[in-house]
Amino acid sequence: MIKCCRFYFNKINDNYFLLIVFFIALLVANNNYTKKIYFSLIYLPYNFNVLGFNFSYITYFFVNNFLMTFFFFKVILELKYERFMGFLSNNYVIFLPAFAALGGMLLPGLIFYLFNFNNLIIRHGWAIPTVTDIPFVICILSILNSYIPVSFRTFLLILSVFDDIIAILIIAIFYNNNISIFFLFLSFLNILFLLFLYFFKNKSLIIYLFCGLFLWFMLLKSGIHPTMTGLFMGLFSSERYIIDNVSLDRMLYSNLRTFVDKIILPIFIFVNSGICFLHVHFKDFFSFLFLGIFFGLFLGKPIGITFFSWIFTKFKNKNILIDLNIYNILSAGIISGIGFTMSIFIILLSYNNSYDFLLIEIAKLGVFLSSLISGILGYLMIKRQFKKN
Numbered sequence: 001m002i003k004c005c006r007f008y009f010n011k012i013n014d015n016y017f018l019l020i021v022f023f024i025a026l027l028v029a030n031n032n033y034t035k036k037i038y039f040s041l042i043y044l045p046y047n048f049n050v051l052g053f054n055f056s057y058i059t060y061f062f063v064n065n066f067l068m069t070f071f072f073f074k075v076i077l078e079l080k081y082e083r084f085m086g087f088l089s090n091n092y093v094i095f096l097p098a099f100a101a102l103g104g105m106l107l108p109g110l111i112f113y114l115f116n117f118n119n120l121i122i123r124h125g126w127a128i129p130t131v132t133d134i135p136f137v138i139c140i141l142s143i144l145n146s147y148i149p150v151s152f153r154t155f156l157l158i159l160s161v162f163d164d165i166i167a168i169l170i171i172a173i174f175y176n177n178n179i180s181i182f183f184l185f186l187s188f189l190n191i192l193f194l195l196f197l198y199f200f201k202n203k204s205l206i207i208y209l210f211c212g213l214f215l216w217f218m219l220l221k222s223g224i225h226p227t228m229t230g231l232f233m234g235l236f237s238s239e240r241y242i243i244d245n246v247s248l249d250r251m252l253y254s255n256l257r258t259f260v261d262k263i264i265l266p267i268f269i270f271v272n273s274g275i276c277f278l279h280v281h282f283k284d285f286f287s288f289l290f291l292g293i294f295f296g297l298f299l300g301k302p303i304g305i306t307f308f309s310w311i312f313t314k315f316k317n318k319n320i321l322i323d324l325n326i327y328n329i330l331s332a333g334i335i336s337g338i339g340f341t342m343s344i345f346i347i348l349l350s351y352n353n354s355y356d357f358l359l360i361e362i363a364k365l366g367v368f369l370s371s372l373i374s375g376i377l378g379y380l381m382i383k384r385q386f387k388k389n
Contacts (some may be wrong), residue, residue, distance in 0.1 A: 008344050018139050021266050021275045029274030036227050062342070063271045065266045069216060069230040071135060072164075074260045076234025078255040079157060095157050096312050100329070101162035103308025104336055105130040107172075108300030115292030122289050123360075125350035127174065128363060129296025131167040133340035133371070134160040135265055138159040140335060140379055151324055156332045161303065162229075167342055168225045169249040175349040181220035189231055190215040198236040208237070272341040284362045293366030297343070298374055302333030337374030343367040 029032045057065075108129035116122040137160050141153055151219045172179065194211055216229040237252055282291060309329045347363045 004130045010195075016264060016271055017198065021269045025270045025273035026204035026275065030274045030278060035274075035276060037274075042271055042274065060271055062082070062265075063268055064345070065220070065226050066216070068135075068268060069227045069233075069265055070256060071257060071260050071268070072227050072230030073234050074253060074256040075134070075138070075157065075161060076231055077237065077256070079154070079161065079259065080234060080237075081250070082255070082385075092344060093155070094158060096304075096309060097159035098162045100305045100309045100333075101153070101159050101166060102161070103306075104132070104163060104301050104333065105166050105304070107304030108296035111296040111300040112292035115288045115295075119288070121351075121368075122292075125289075125293075125363065126166070126349060128292050128343050128346050128367065129300060129339060129351065130170065131336050131342035131346065132163040132301070132341050133158050133342050134164055135245075135268055136338045136340055136371070136375065137335055138266070139269075140338075140375060140382075141159075144379065144382055146388075147383055149324075149386065150207075152328055152382075152386070153327075155324065159332060159336060163336065164233070164342070168228060171349065172224055175346065179223040180221060183218050184224065187218040187222050191216055191236075194236040196230075204215045208233075244379045270342075272344070275344075275368055277368075278366060279358060280361055280365050283363065284358075287362055289359065289362050290366040293339075293343070293363060294370045297337040297339045297367070297370035299376070301337040302330055305333035305336060306330045328382075329386060330384060331378055333379060334374050334388070335378035337378070338371040339367050340371045 004236065007298075012059070013041065025038075028038045042058070042060050045056060046058065046062065047056045109126045112129050113126045116126075126175060140150065141156060145153075178298050190211060194215070197208060197211070202299055212229055212233045215232065218224045219228055222228040306329050344364055344367055347360055351363065
């Protein structure tokens with residue numbers, strides 16, 4: 001057993017292993033003999049009590065809301081390093097992908113709405129094609145790591161992070177009717193305390209982690225997606241506090257990297273990739289719901305991101321892309337068309353009360369196909385563009 005673990009952690013290529021996990025989950029979920037076992041595992045309930053609060057959740061929730069907090073924590077730490085030491089030292093480079101993410105939200109939502117404006121139930125899912133699945137984007141970036149420059153990787157990382165922040169805000173504003181002001185206020189106080197620890201160079205890792213755990217529970221109870229905890233923890237970890245000539249940021253990042261890449265991401269992909277298509281028919285490919293999602297992700301994302309990036313560079317009249325051109329931005333936009341798990345999450349929020357199981361399955365089909373085509377096309381375009389250099 002120990003030898004198997006050593007082989008997995010030291011020899012197995014993370015990115016290709018994630019692709020294998022992805023296809024295994026798809027096969028298991030669409031096999032009549034194994035799908036019951038798969039879905040019973042995904043929806044296995046857990047009950048526990050913390051500080052007098054009762055929690056009753058399933059495997060799917062635990063993976064997407066707790067484990068993925070560590071993923072976002074790691075991503076923010078990586079971006080902070082680039083902010084202070086590398087490509088992100090230019091402030092305009094941060095503003096560009098942030099503005100591009102706005103375009104990547106507006107145009108896909110508009111396309112979906114135009115396809116479904118006359119159906120009150122279906123148009124409630126307008127936000128489905130507006131989001132990007134950052135773990136799958138990271139997977140493709142890692143496979144292409146030997147080809148792409150730091151500037152492109154960083155641009156796409158920031159774009160995806162801002163995309164997720166926009167998605168969380170959309171969910172909180174348009175799809176959540178149970179916001180708790182009390183717990184939201186406690187969360188705000190906790191964030192202020194983290195900020196206090198940051199400025200006064202907190203030297204206690206235990207206090208820092210305890211604040212993070214408390215913030216996660218408060219965000220959860222407030223109705224806000226608790227993975228936001230990873231964002232705040234990453235922002236307020238002190239790069240100025242040095243331990244054995246290594247900053248707290250780098251120490252946390254080095255410890256998180258293996259945990260996230262080898263354990264969390266494979267679990268995340270296995271839990272979220274098992275989409276069952278056994279009840280979908282050929283005519284469903286021509287439904288307005290399917291077309292709105294498909295064209296929103298596959299066309300709306302890259303066009304919106306590229307157009308808003310072009311507007312920003314023209315308005316600022318600065319060559320802030322450094323070694324990137326508009327075709328590289330278009331490739332980043334195509335990769336951002338991988339909506340997958342975040343889009344599926346919004347599907348469940350949009351249509352769970354419609355009592356139409358087929359509606360959810362058609363929407364999932366649109367997300368799956370557009371994400372798959374965007375991933376393959378984006379991969380090929382990026383490899384071709386940067387291989388020449």
